[in-house]
Amino acid sequence: xxxxxxxxxxxxxxxxxxxxxxxxxxxxxxxxxxxxxxxxxxxxxxxxxxxxxxxxxxxxxxxxxxxxxxxxxxxxxxxxxxxxxxxxxxxxxxxx
Numbered sequence: 001x002x003x004x005x006x007x008x009x010x011x012x013x014x015x016x017x018x019x020x021x022x023x024x025x026x027x028x029x030x031x032x033x034x035x036x037x038x039x040x041x042x043x044x045x046x047x048x049x050x051x052x053x054x055x056x057x058x059x060x061x062x063x064x065x066x067x068x069x070x071x072x073x074x075x076x077x078x079x080x081x082x083x084x085x086x087x088x089x090x091x092x093x094x095x096x
Contacts, residue, residue, distance in 0.1 A: 044075040
């Protein structure tokens with residue numbers, strides 16, 4: 001990007017083999033925080049420890065993001081990475 005104008009100056013394209021799995025990070029999108037009982041009824045706050053997750057999948061299965069539903073959380077509850085609902089063909093990557 002140009003320093004002060006919305007002008008793209010350079011783009012790199014990469015070829016991806018459709019038969020090999022990608023190992024990438026995708027963002028987490030948190031939804032329904034405002035209706036979670038711990039927030040709405042008990043005045044709790046949601047703390048996002050991580051905002052992205054490592055995944056492995058074929059290019060055709062690559063999600064733009066992974067949605068995390070917070071609607072059932074109470075004060076003191078947490079969601080662990082192995083509890084995420086992953087799209088078909090997507091699995092968790094290796095943790096560092």
